[in-house]
Amino acid sequence: MHLHRRIVALGATLLASALTLAACSGSSSPAASTGGKPVSGGVVTFAEQPGSPPTYIFPLYDGANSGNNNITYLQPLMWLPLYWFGHSNSEQPTLNPALSIANPPVFSNGGKTVTMTLKKYQWSDGQPVTARDLVFWMNLMLAEKNQEAAYVPGGWMDHVAGYSAPTPNTFVLRLKVRYNPTYLLYNGLSVLTPIPQHAWDKTSASGAVGNYDQTPAGARKVYNFLNKQSLSLSTWDTNRLWQVVDGPWHLQPNTGFQVTGQTIFIPNKRYSGPGKPKISKFEELPFTSAAAEFDALQSGSVDYGYIPTTDIGALGSVKSAGYTIKPWYEWGLTFVGINFSNPTYAPLENQLYIRQAMQELINQPQYIKHLLLGYGTPTYGPVPTFPASTFLNPKERTNPYPYSPSGAKSLLTSHGWSVPSSGAATCTRPGTASDECGAGIAAGTKLSMPLLYPSGFPAVDDEIQAMRSAFNSAGIQLSLTEAPFNTVLSQSYECIGKTTSNCPSSSTALSIISSPVYTYVPIYYPDGDSLFGCGGATNGGNYCNQQVQGLISRIVTGSSSTSQAAMYQYQIMLAKQEPVLWFPNSAYQISAISPKLGGVVAQDSTAHIYPSTWYLKS
Amino acid sequence: MKRYVLRRSAQSLVVLVIVTIVVFAILHFLPGSPARAILGIKASPGAIRAFNAANGYNRSLPVQYVLYLDHLVHGQLGFSYHLDQSVGSLLTLDLPKSALLVGLSYLIALIIAVPMGLAQALRRNRPLDHGFTAFSFVGYSMPVFWLGMLLIIVFSVKLHLFPAEGPQGASVGNVLQNPSGLVLPVATLTIVTVAQFSRFMRSAAIDTMLQDYIRTAQAKGVPRRSVIIRHVLRNSLLPIVTLVGLSLPGVLSGAVVVEALFNYPGMGWLFWTAASAHDYPVLMGFTVVVGAATVIGNLVADLAYAAMDPRIRYGSR
Numbered sequence: 001m002h003l004h005r006r007i008v009a010l011g012a013t014l015l016a017s018a019l020t021l022a023a024c025s026g027s028s029s030p031a032a033s034t035g036g037k038p039v040s041g042g043v044v045t046f047a048e049q050p051g052s053p054p055t056y057i058f059p060l061y062d063g064a065n066s067g068n069n070n071i072t073y074l075q076p077l078m079w080l081p082l083y084w085f086g087h088s089n090s091e092q093p094t095l096n097p098a099l100s101i102a103n104p105p106v107f108s109n110g111g112k113t114v115t116m117t118l119k120k121y122q123w124s125d126g127q128p129v130t131a132r133d134l135v136f137w138m139n140l141m142l143a144e145k146n147q148e149a150a151y152v153p154g155g156w157m158d159h160v161a162g163y164s165a166p167t168p169n170t171f172v173l174r175l176k177v178r179y180n181p182t183y184l185l186y187n188g189l190s191v192l193t194p195i196p197q198h199a200w201d202k203t204s205a206s207g208a209v210g211n212y213d214q215t216p217a218g219a220r221k222v223y224n225f226l227n228k229q230s231l232s233l234s235t236w237d238t239n240r241l242w243q244v245v246d247g248p249w250h251l252q253p254n255t256g257f258q259v260t261g262q263t264i265f266i267p268n269k270r271y272s273g274p275g276k277p278k279i280s281k282f283e284e285l286p287f288t289s290a291a292a293e294f295d296a297l298q299s300g301s302v303d304y305g306y307i308p309t310t311d312i313g314a315l316g317s318v319k320s321a322g323y324t325i326k327p328w329y330e331w332g333l334t335f336v337g338i339n340f341s342n343p344t345y346a347p348l349e350n351q352l353y354i355r356q357a358m359q360e361l362i363n364q365p366q367y368i369k370h371l372l373l374g375y376g377t378p379t380y381g382p383v384p385t386f387p388a389s390t391f392l393n394p395k396e397r398t399n400p401y402p403y404s405p406s407g408a409k410s411l412l413t414s415h416g417w418s419v420p421s422s423g424a425a426t427c428t429r430p431g432t433a434s435d436e437c438g439a440g441i442a443a444g445t446k447l448s449m450p451l452l453y454p455s456g457f458p459a460v461d462d463e464i465q466a467m468r469s470a471f472n473s474a475g476i477q478l479s480l481t482e483a484p485f486n487t488v489l490s491q492s493y494e495c496i497g498k499t500t501s502n503c504p505s506s507s508t509a510l511s512i513i514s515s516p517v518y519t520y521v522p523i524y525y526p527d528g529d530s531l532f533g534c535g536g537a538t539n540g541g542n543y544c545n546q547q548v549q550g551l552i553s554r555i556v557t558g559s560s561s562t563s564q565a566a567m568y569q570y571q572i573m574l575a576k577q578e579p580v581l582w583f584p585n586s587a588y589q590i591s592a593i594s595p596k597l598g599g600v601v602a603q604d605s606t607a608h609i610y611p612s613t614w615y616l617k618s
Numbered sequence: 619m620k621r622y623v624l625r626r627s628a629q630s631l632v633v634l635v636i637v638t639i640v641v642f643a644i645l646h647f648l649p650g651s652p653a654r655a656i657l658g659i660k661a662s663p664g665a666i667r668a669f670n671a672a673n674g675y676n677r678s679l680p681v682q683y684v685l686y687l688d689h690l691v692h693g694q695l696g697f698s699y700h701l702d703q704s705v706g707s708l709l710t711l712d713l714p715k716s717a718l719l720v721g722l723s724y725l726i727a728l729i730i731a732v733p734m735g736l737a738q739a740l741r742r743n744r745p746l747d748h749g750f751t752a753f754s755f756v757g758y759s760m761p762v763f764w765l766g767m768l769l770i771i772v773f774s775v776k777l778h779l780f781p782a783e784g785p786q787g788a789s790v791g792n793v794l795q796n797p798s799g800l801v802l803p804v805a806t807l808t809i810v811t812v813a814q815f816s817r818f819m820r821s822a823a824i825d826t827m828l829q830d831y832i833r834t835a836q837a838k839g840v841p842r843r844s845v846i847i848r849h850v851l852r853n854s855l856l857p858i859v860t861l862v863g864l865s866l867p868g869v870l871s872g873a874v875v876v877e878a879l880f881n882y883p884g885m886g887w888l889f890w891t892a893a894s895a896h897d898y899p900v901l902m903g904f905t906v907v908v909g910a911a912t913v914i915g916n917l918v919a920d921l922a923y924a925a926m927d928p929r930i931r932y933g934s935r
Contacts, residue, residue: 051891051894053701055701063656063658063660064657064699064700064702065702066660146664146665146668151662152662153662230702231702231703233703234707234788258786258787258788258792259703259707259711259788260786260787260788285786286786286881286883287881288877288878288879288881289878289879289881291767291878291879292783292878292879292880292881295767295770295774295775295782295783295879296881298782299770299774299775299778299781299782301782483649484650484894486654486655486894486895486896487648489650489654489655489658490649490650490651490654490655490896491649491650493659497663513659518659518660530660530662537660537662538659538660538661540659
C-alpha cells in the first residue's frame with residue numbers, strides 16, 4: 001500500500017472512530033407522544049431566557065438581580081411572598097388570595113395601620129411560618145433598604161412608623177402617612193416575604209442562630225451574611241440555608257444547581273399550601289442563545305420552551321409536532337421615550353400637537369398584524385390593554401389617535417408648518433398663537449428628530465423602519481441610530497433629572513429600549529408614579545405635568561374609590577397627553593409547550609410560573 | 619536561549635500592560651454606563667450613584683486603572699456584577715471548557731489535516747488533490763454558524779444521533795461525562811480548521827518537495843517512505859507549528875459562535891455577554907488572560923521553531 005493511501009486511510013479512520021465512539025455514548029430522543037391521562041411523577045424541563053441564568057437566590061434582592069431569572073423563575077418557587085400576584089389559570093396581574101400566605105390585609109387607624117393574619121404554613125424543616133419571620137424580613141429590608149429593588153426614596157418604606165408581631169400569626173404594620181389600600185397592597189405589601197428567622201438569623205456560617213436582626217447594625221450583618229451566601233452560586237445546592245423553604249419546591253440537594261444556570265427543583269414534602277406538585281422533578285435549562293434553545297426544543301429536550309422571533313417561520317413545523325403555541329404577554333408597556341430635556345429638540349417635543357401627530361403616524365394594528373405576526377397587543381396609555389384588568393379604563397381600550405397620516409399632516413399645517421411631499425416640514429409661522437409653530441420654534445426650523453433603537457430585535461427594527469416611512473410622508477424626518485441594547489438603555493436615561501440647561505444636545509431625542517419597555521412587576525399597581533410623575537425615579541424623559549401629578553397623588557394616597565376614579569382620569573389624560581409615543585407590546589415569548597405536558601392553562605402576565613399545576617401525560 | 623526567553627518575557631509584560639491600558643480606555647469610552655445596564659430601567663438616580671461609588675466608577679479614569687492594576691497584582695481580577703461571581707471563578711470554569719472544545723477540535727484537525735495536506739502534495743493535481751481541495755474550499759468558506767446549524771438539523775433534529783447541545787456542566791469533569799454532546803460542536807470547529815490547516819500543509823509540502831535536499835536524498839537511494847517522513851513531513855510542519863502557536867489565544871478565548879449555537883458557555887460566550895452588559899471586570903479579566911496567551915503563544919511558536927529547525931538559534935549573535 002502506498003504511503004499516501006495509508007495517510008488518507010488513517011485520517012478517515014480516526015474521524016470515523018471518533019464519530020462512532022461518540023454516537024455510542026448517548027443520544028437524544030424526539031418529543032414524546034400526544035394525548036394521554038395525567039400521570040404522577042416525571043421530569044419537566046423549562047427553558048430559561050437566553051443568557052439569563054439565575055444569579056441570586058436570597059429573596060431580598062437588589063435592582064441588579066431583579067430579572068425574571070431570579071424573581072419569578074427561582075425565588076418564589078421556594079419562598080412564597082406574603083401576597084401572591086398572578087394566576088395559573090388567567091393572565092390577570094391581580095392578588096391571588098388562594099396562593100397568598102396571609103389573609104387580605106385589614107386597614108385601620110385611618111388607613112395607617114395594616115394588620116395581616118398569616119395562614120397555617122410550615123417550613124420544610126417542620127417549623128411553622130410565623131409573624132416573627134415577617135419581622136425578620138422587615139428588619140433586614142429596612143436596614144438595607146437602599147439595596148432593595150423596590151425601594152423608592154420618599155416611598156412607603158420611608159414612612160414606616162413601626163411593625164410588630166403581637167401573636168405568632170399576626171403582623172401589624174404602622175405607617176406615618178395614609179396610602180390608598182390597593183396601592184399599598186400592590187406596590188408595598190407585595191414585596192414582603194416571610195423568611196425563616198429560626199434558620200437564617202445568623203452572621204456567619206458557623207455561628208449560632210440568634211436574634212441579631214433586632215438591631216439595625218445586627219440586621220445589616222445578617223443581611224451581609226445572607227447576601228454573601230447568595231453570591232456564592234456554586235454552593236446553592238449544598239448550603240443548608242437554602243434548603244429551608246415554605247414553597248412547593250426546593251433545590252435538589254448537592255446536584256440542584258450549576259453556575260451555568262441549570263436548576264433542578266424537587267417537591268418540598270412538607271409544603272403546606274394548596275397545589276402540591278404532581279411531577280417529581282422540575283428542571284430549568286440555561287441557553288446561550290435563542291437559536292440554541294430552539295434547537296433543543298426541536299430535538300425534544302425542552303418541554304416548555306419558546307420560538308425565537310427570528311425562527312417564527314418554523315412555527316408550522318413546531319405545531320405539527322404537537323406543540324401548543326401560546327404568546328406570553330407581560331404586565332407592561334412599550335413606548336418610544338421622549339427626552340423633554342434635550343435643548344435642541346425640547347421645543348418641538350413640548351408641542352402637544354407634534355406629539356399627537358407623531359402618534360397618529362404609528363399604525364399599531366398593522367404593526368401587530370404584519371410585523372409581529374399577530375403576537376402583540378396595542379398600547380394606548382399607561383395601563384396595559386392586555387390583560388384587560390380592573391385598572392383599565394374601558395375608554396383606554398380605544399386609541400385616541402388612530403393611524404391617520406392625513407390627520408397628522410393637517411395638525412402640522414394648521415400650526416404653521418409647510419409640509420413637503422416627502423421629508424422634513426419647515427416652520428413658516430413662528431409664534432405661540434394656536435395656529436403657530438409654538439414657543440421656542442424659530443422660522444425655518446426643520447421638523448427633524450433623531451431616534452435611537454436597539455439592535456438585535458428584528459421586529460423592532462421593522463417597526464421603526466415602517467414608522468420612519470410614515471413620519472417622512474407627513475413631514476417629520478427621523479434620523480435613525482441603531483445601537484446595542486445596553487447602550488440604548490443608558491443613553492435613554494442620560495438626562496434623567498436634568499433640565500435643558502444641563503442635558504447635552506447630543507443626548508437622544510426619541511428612543512425605544514425594548515418591547516415591553518417597562519413592566520409593572522414586582523410592584524403591580526400601574527400608578528405611573530415613578531414613570532410619569534414629576535422627578536420620578538424612572539422618568540427618563542423628565543415629563544412633568546402638574547395636573548397629572550395631582551392625579552398620581554390621589555391614586556397613591558386617596559381612598560379606594562377616589563383612587564380608582566383618579567386612576568381612570570390619569571390614564572385617559574396620559575393617553576391624550578403623550579408623555580411618550582405609545583407603541584405595540586410584543587409578546588415576552590412565544591411559548592411552545594410539549595404535547596406530553598399538561599396543566600398549562602394560562603401564562604401569567606406577572607411572569608410567574610406554576611410547575612406545581614403541571615403534569616405529564618401518559 | 620535563556621537570555622532570549624527572559625528578554626521576550628519582559629517585552630511580553632510590557633505589551634500586556636499596554637494592552638490593558640488600551641482596552642481599559644476603550645471600555646470606558648464606550649457609550650452607555652454599566653450601572654444602568656446592570657440595574658435596569660427601574661433604577662433610581664440614587665441607586666445608580668451608589669453602584670458607581672461601590673465599583674469606583676465615580677473616580678477619575680487613571681485612578682480607576684491604577685486601582686485595577688493594584689488588584690491585579692494582588693491576584694484579584696474583580697467581580698462580575700452581571701453574573702454575580704468573581705471573575706477568577708468565571709475564568710476558572712469557562713477557560714478549561716473552551717480549551718477543551720477548541721483544543722480538541724485543533725488536535726483532531728491536526729491529525730486529519732497533516733496527512734491530508736501531505737497526501738494532496740504527493741498526489742498534486744490528481745483527483746484526490748482536487749477532491750480534498752474542494753472540501754477545503756467549501757469548509758473554509760462556509761460560515762461556522764451555518765455549518766453548525768446544518769449539523770444540528772441533520773444529526774440531531776433528523777437522525778437523533780447526537781444532542782443539539784454541548785454537554786451541560788459547569789466543569790470540565792461534568793462536560794466529559796457527556797462526550798456525545800461534544801461531537802457536533804467539535805466537528806463544526808474541526809471541519810473549518812481542517813480546511814485551513816490542510817491548505818497550509820499542502821502548500822508547505824509542495825515547497826519542501828521542490829528543495830534540493832529532497833532530490834539529493836532521492837538520488838542517494840533513500841527509501842521513499844523515509845524521504846517523506848524524515849524530510850518532507852518534518853520540514854513542512856514548520857508553518858503548521860506557527861499556526862498552532864498563534865492559535866493558542868483562540869483556544870483560550872473560545873469560539874463565541876459555536877458556544878452560543880451549541881449552548882456551551884465558555885470563554886467566547888462569557889466575553890460576548892460581558893460586552894453586552896458592560897461588565898468591565900470580566901472584559902478586563904478576559905483581556906489579561908487572552909493577552910497573556912497571545913504573547914505566550916508567540917513565544918512558544920518561536921521556541922518550537924528552533925526545536926524543529928536546527929538552523930534557527932535564538933539568543934546567539
